[in-house]
Amino acid sequence: MEKTMILSFLHLLLLLLPNPAKAAIGIAIGVGIGIGIGNGNDGPNIPGSSGSSVSNLNNAYKALQAWKSSITDDPLKILDTWVGPNVCSYKGIFCDTTSNTPFVAGIDLNHANLQGTLVKELSLLSAITLLHLNTNKFSGTVPETFKDFIFLQELDLSNNQLSGSFPIVTLDMPSLIYLDLRFNNFKGSLPEELFNKKLDAIFLNNNQFSGEIPQSFGNSPASVINLANNMLSGNIPTSFGFMSPKLKEILFLNNQLTGCIPQGVGIFTEVQVLDVSFNSLVGHLPDTISCLQDIEVLNLAHNNLSGDISDVICSLRSLLNLTVTSNFFSGFSQECSRLFNVGFDFSDNCIPGRNMQKPQPECSVIPGGNLNCLRIPTPKPLICGTLAASTSKYTNIPSSSP
Template sequence: MMMKKKKDSNFKLLSLFLFLGLIQTNGDDGIGVRIGDGGVWIGGGNPNSNPGSAPMQQTNAAYNALQSWKSAITEDPSGVLKTWVGEDVCSYRGIFCSGSSITSIDLNKANLKGTIVKDLSLLSDLTILHLNSNRFFGQIPDSFKNLDSLQELDLSNNRFSGSFPQVVIYIPNLVYLDLRFNNFTGSIPENLFNKQLDAILLNNNQFTGEIPGNLGYSTASVINLANNRLSGEIPTSFGITGSKLKEVLFLNNQLTGCIPESIGLFSDIEVFDVSFNSLMGHVPDTISCLSEIEVLNLAHNKLSGDLPDLVCSLSNLINLTVSFNFFSGFSSECSRVSVGFDFTGNCIPGKGYQRPQPDCSVIPGGALSCLRIPAQPLTCAAISVGLKVTP
């Protein structure tokens, strides 16, 4: 008898809720009904309004972004994109997740050909985007400024072109920028060196114009501007803030003028390469303040005078290259440098493999006046007192 009453009661409740379901006015808010031993349960509401649906929305955005990018890639010889199927984006090759969020894309050496789509800016948790050694071309979408979490952007060894991609300056948390081996043209913007970057790698492009005057105020530990078409002088601000710069590569450009005395403020520098330019004048004594330097390459310029004793006495120096300049001599201290010292192609009397005498009769830039600090002995810690330079 009790069982019959319980079933009758459930039947009446079910009839009532089915009736309510017929008169609902919001088609998006359905009603769920379940009958069990404990009675009747009712549930409703749009599942997309449920707080637990946020990860699903995020996954859908990531899926749409990656599928949009997939459609913009025209060649995939390694079959990377064959795995980009289904809504589980974290299983895609080259895609790395934390939980359900995409945090890293690493498609280095995938040999993909195509363009970069603006939809990638939907990946709000993306911190690393590495696309080294592919065949991507075109430009970087302006929407990349919305990648608030992005810290590393490596687009090196591709076929990007056009002027410097200004959008990278507005990526708020970017600390590593690698645009090497592309076809970017035009000038390098000044505000790039105001950005808090650890590495600025722009070598092997077609950048022209002068190096921005605020170069020395950069926070980067590595600045590589090699193999471009940059002209003008090395900015006098170079080193003025005493930043933690460790590598400076300006080789194979069209730079002229002097090596700034302010280079001596880079006390942590390990590599300084300005070879294959048209720099003139004397080597500043302040280079002797570079106590950590290991590689100093001044080759293939138009530098002259005697190579300072102080330069050759640097304790950590393992490679000193001054070949193919117009140096007229070096001291006994330099004669003691037996490993990695190349002074061929200069104008040093009594040494072999030097320029023929007619080439040394007229020294290029002989009338060039470079700033000199007459400090004997040189006190490295006091250099900044005599250098008041504005960018």
């Protein structure tokens, strides 16, 4: 919450500062700056914006009036301010008037509860750098004309009623670094190109995406990826183990994933949150999990994982929450005992002599016991830096596309 508030404040500051100060601060990724009224002296400076101020604002007027006409419910009466040609006075619309050619630079209608659709005419606002529409009731699909948003850096369409397949048009936005589609009704497969884009944040959770996670997954330079609460199936791509060190949070929870946790996990990443719970993963935990020295939350619950939970995992220096309930683990080390007071839940496993375990008949046949999980030979004790260096010699990892 604190991080969100700071990022939101930076956005508002960028919209209000003169251009030299904006350049000094830079553009930060955020999730909303609140509904406000443009004051005629805000908005990011867009390189290469062209056309007269009259044509820029005329186009904006056409776009916003077309959008207004498609909105069927406005409980907060926000659109009451959308009257007349002075679009910079509209609530939720932010303009840059510091140049010789004023233009609409951003739209923030988060939590406006508007009901309607996204109209193709919005592409006339081709200079905007942020479009925040979190928590409304927009339905339908994302218009193909949004490909004209060549300066758009942040697209937040979360918590709406949008539908259709993954909006491929978002991959045609060359400046996009923040993509938030969570809590909608999108369905179908994820495109291979998604993880080749230079996105720093990818939020796709709580939709109806299905099929396998593309093998390009490991190419993503993102710091946060949330795929939770979908219908994704198949294995976690092996490329997951070789992702960028920038990755801090990855959530796979509540899908239909099978197979093993990739051996490479932990070698290169500096993940702080890893949640694979409520899937059907099998096999033993890879030794390389012990390389996750920055991990704070590790949730393995409600899978079919087996074997022992070793000292090296329970002794991870930053670990605050380890959840392994509802698996087939057969033991854990003494070091894990120190986690009992910080929420370590080992119930519903197959640990001899412990309470709250599965009945013995269930433990006699371990799901996936015949599955041969690929394991990279590792030195004992595991030296993560050495392993990363040696593994990279034999692993051809495609680089991200420009």
